[in-house]
Amino acid sequence: MWLKPLFPWIARASAFTFYRMRYDGETVPREGPVLLVANHPNSLLDPTLVAGAARRPVRFLAKAPLFTDKRVSWLMRAVGGIPVYRRSDDPTQLERNEEMFRAAHAALADGAAVGLFPEGKSHDDPALATLRTGAARIALGAYALTGRPFPVVPVGLVFRHKDEFRSSALVLVGL
Numbered sequence: 001m002w003l004k005p006l007f008p009w010i011a012r013a014s015a016f017t018f019y020r021m022r023y024d025g026e027t028v029p030r031e032g033p034v035l036l037v038a039n040h041p042n043s044l045l046d047p048t049l050v051a052g053a054a055r056r057p058v059r060f061l062a063k064a065p066l067f068t069d070k071r072v073s074w075l076m077r078a079v080g081g082i083p084v085y086r087r088s089d090d091p092t093q094l095e096r097n098e099e100m101f102r103a104a105h106a107a108l109a110d111g112a113a114v115g116l117f118p119e120g121k122s123h124d125d126p127a128l129a130t131l132r133t134g135a136a137r138i139a140l141g142a143y144a145l146t147g148r149p150f151p152v153v154p155v156g157l158v159f160r161h162k163d164e165f166r167s168s169a170l171v172l173v174g175l
Contacts, residue, residue: 001077001078001079001080002078003075003078003079004057004059004078004079004080005057007051007057007058007079008051008052008054008055008056008057008058011047011048011049011051011052012051012052012055014048014052015045015048015049015052015169018045018165018166019159019166019167019168019169020166020167020168020169021049021052021169021170021171022168022169022170022171023052023053023170023171023173024170024171024172024173025171025172025173025174026153026173026174027173028053028054028055028056028113028153028173029151030055030056031111032111032150033108033109033110033111033112033113033114033142033146033150034054034108034113034114034150034151034152034153035108035113035114035115035116035135035138035139035142035150035151035152035153036050036054036058036113036114036115036116036153036155037115037116037117037118037135037152037153037154037155038050038115038116038117038154038155038156038157039117039119039155039156039157040117040119040157041157041158041159041162042157042159042162045162046117046157047060047062047115049157049169049171050115050155050157050171051115052171053155053171053173054113054115056113057079057080057112057113058112058113058114058115059079059080059081059082059104059107059112059113059114059115060079060081060082060114060115060116061081061082061083061084061100061104061114061115061116061117061134062076062081062082062083062084063083063084063086063089064083064084064085064086064089064090064093064096065089066081066083067081067083080107082100082103082104082107082114083096083099083100084097084100084134085097085100101137101138101141104116104138104141104142105138105141105142105144105145106145108138108142108145108146108150109142109145109146114138116134116135116138118134118135135152139152153173153174154173154174155171155172155173155174156170156171156172156173156174157169157170157171158170158171158172
């Protein structure tokens with residue numbers, strides 16, 4: 001997890017390089033547990049924009065195949081990613097999601113920021129996909145460990161033309 005402390009700043013610089021960025025809304029709490037819940041319109045760039053908005057290290061949940069992909073597995077580990085085992089990737093691995101829940105609960109109990117995309121997939125549709133229950137399960141499980149409430153922060157990502165260099169992008173953070 002050597003890159004985790006630097007990632008929010010690298011992410012923000014990268015976002016401003018590729019897009020004409022605008023961050024708006026509330027400020028993500030700088031300390032303590034926080035669960036960041038965002039829509040997922042742009043694949044690997046979405047965590048970059050969420051981390052840039054958080055301005056603090058964020059441990060993202062990500063599909064398990066990214067942790068074995070030679071191109072990005074090093075990055076997943078370097079930023080403290082937590083693998084999610086999806087039925088669509090390998091139905092024989094679903095029981096390993098108990099590890100994912102334990103890791104997310106522990107990270108929040110330790111005061112970390114955890115980010116996830118409850119749609120469970122990146123897509124081009126103009127509306128949200130059906131939301132999965134993981135965010136609620138993580139929040140409730142972490143609450144049981146911490147014994148106190150913590151913020152669950154919605155993050156909206158909006159792109160004018162997501163594949164176009166220097167197109168407009170908006171990250172809206174709401175508490």
